[in-house]
Amino acid sequence: MIKKGAEISVPFLFVISSILSQIFFPTASSADEFRVSYPVSEVSVTRDAKGYARFSGTRIHYRSQGGTPALPYRAVRVLLPPDADLKTVSISAANEQFEDIPGYWEVRPALSPVCQDGERWPSGYADYKDRMLNTGYVPENLMAPASGGKIHQYQILEIPVALFQYHQSSCQLRRLTHITFIITYQADPENPSFPEIGYSDRMTTERIKAQVVNFSDVFHEYPNPANPRSSLEKPGYIIITTRSIASDSIRLSEFVRTKKERGFDVQVITEDAWGGGIGDPGAENIREWLKRNHADLRIHYLLLIGDPDPEKGDVPMKMLWPRSNAAAYPEHKECPSDYYYADLTGNWDMDGDGRYGEWRDDFGPGGVDRNHEIVVGRIPCYGSSADDLDSILKKIIAYQNASDISWRKNVLLPMNPSDEMTPGYH
Structure with a gap:
């Protein structure tokens, strides 16, 4: 059982910084707490042909509002205890660590979702310089709103985290290298989350293990967890x-x-x-x-x-x-x-x-x-x-x-730019 105040440890890097709190679900009056220490890896930045920042990495996505810097996020998944009430979960962040990226960087603005007007696709954002007026690092809050759900009986919290911050006036980038999530929830031991379809076989265990960052700390709390090495059943x-x-x-x-x-x-x-x-x-x-x-x-x-x-x-x-x-x-x-x-x-x-x-x-x-x-x-x-x-x-x-599969690596993607600001490959 996770004890109140326990920290779940994922290998650690050096520490800088402050505590930043954000609540995504209503806070419970009497709550248990645990921490997940998450080192950020497999993300980098280079320059594209026009000199703009080009981000690459595993499991990154973009969610910035139109006209703000288009910075990459990663959805970090955390396994919750089986008795946690998803409606009472709250999250805060601590121990953010950053690495300054040398040089001056231009970051493209994010596009807003828009509809075609029959002639062209409107750009969806105003002039870049007019919209990007913030003089501090953005996003100020590294965490976007989280969401919770289940895979079988296993309760999973998904936390989108910005992997970079951008200082717009000085054109400086810094990369997030570590963050600690402080997760609180109200426990209901009389009504744990074991739905009627709940079970744990080899594939389910391996899937959960591959997705969450705290598998070994929480998985054993669920009933009859399967051993992925000893279970040989076919999917x-x-x-x-x-x-x-x-x-x-x-x-x-x-x-x-x-x-x-x-x-x-x-x-x-x-x-x-x-x-x-x-x-x-x-x-x-x-x-x-x-x-x-x-x-x-x-x-x-x-x-x-x-x-x-x-x-x-x-x-x-x-x-x-x-x-x-x-x-x-x-x-x-x-x-x-x-x-x-x-x-x-x-x-x-x-x-x-x-x-x-x-x-x-x-x-x-x-x-x-x-x-x-x-x-x-x-x-x-x-x-x-x-x-x-x-x-x-x-x-x-x-x-x-087929025995010859080399041709599968050849891909043709015909496309037409939406307009001069929106190439078709976005």
């Missing part, structure tokens, strides 16, 4: 389709055999097992079947084969409403998706209004969770003929069994 690969498709396809059995030869435990599941249904009833039956059978079948991969129409399909996508509350979208607020089958722990209609996947209303602790349990793929199959499906399966089998 489950489920194909959900219809009786008609399964019987008409002449390549599906060959595809299944190929997958088994590659080390998967493959099963073809038709509506006799998952319940069937056209449109939304079918989508609900698919997800409920996955939740009931996920642990026993060790399902890690799902391939959907059938008509994806969310209203008329026999293996439908789920109709979601991510833009339901967006005033900028008076129409086309709905969006069909298969991600509904990837996340099995979240409540996708948390507000109970019948519109699943609404941004804000259905997101947050207990709601839509971007930490998927299953990797989902689909081959659309329309009408009564399986000829197109068999053609696709034949190509997949040939691709996977």
Whole structure:
């Protein structure tokens, strides 16, 4: 058990600096606390052909507001104890360490998301010098808002962290080399987070270990953690389709055999097992079947084969409403998706209004969770003929069994610049 005030140690670098606090979730009145010491590595900066800073590294992304310096972030993932209430988690930072980057640097401004006006793509930001008026290092707060979720029963906190700070008036860069996260939460030992689909097999253990920075300190607190070296079970690969498709396809059995030869435990599941249904009833039956059978079948991969129409399909996508509350979208607020089958722990209609996947209303602790349990793929199959499906399966089998794969390293990316400020490769 993590004790209050304990520090989780990841190898350490030298220390500079101050404590900076930021709360992302409501603070509990009586909270436990632990610390995660995180050294920052595998990120660097060079100059591009025009002399601007070019950042590179593993698992970096950009989230700066339009017109502010486009600096890279990394989402640091922390494993929470099983009894932590996600709604009460708060985070602060301490012991930030920096390395000054020699020289003077120009950092490009971030672009704002914009729509094409029919003639050109507007730049989305005002003049660079007019917008970048801050005289201190930016971003002032290294941490962006965090989010929490689950992979099976394992609770994970994702903390976006800026990897560089930029002093705009002096054109100085400094790289973050270390940060300590102070995480507090309210524990509820009477109601730990062990959902009905919770389990731990070799692949799940390895996945969690690869993603979080404090695996060895917390993982043992979860029930029956699997030993990744002693567990030899094969990952489950489920194909959900219809009786008609399964019987008409002449390549599906060959595809299944190929997958088994590659080390998967493959099963073809038709509506006799998952319940069937056209449109939304079918989508609900698919997800409920996955939740009931996920642990026993060790399902890690799902391939959907059938008509994806969310209203008329026999293996439908789920109709979601991510833009339901967006005033900028008076129409086309709905969006069909298969991600509904990837996340099995979240409540996708948390507000109970019948519109699943609404941004804000259905997101947050207990709601839509971007930490998927299953990797989902689909081959659309329309009408009564399986000829197109068999053609696709034949190509997949040939691709996977090919001996000469050197050509796969040759990529052609045709593109057209959006405008003089926005090259197509961004």
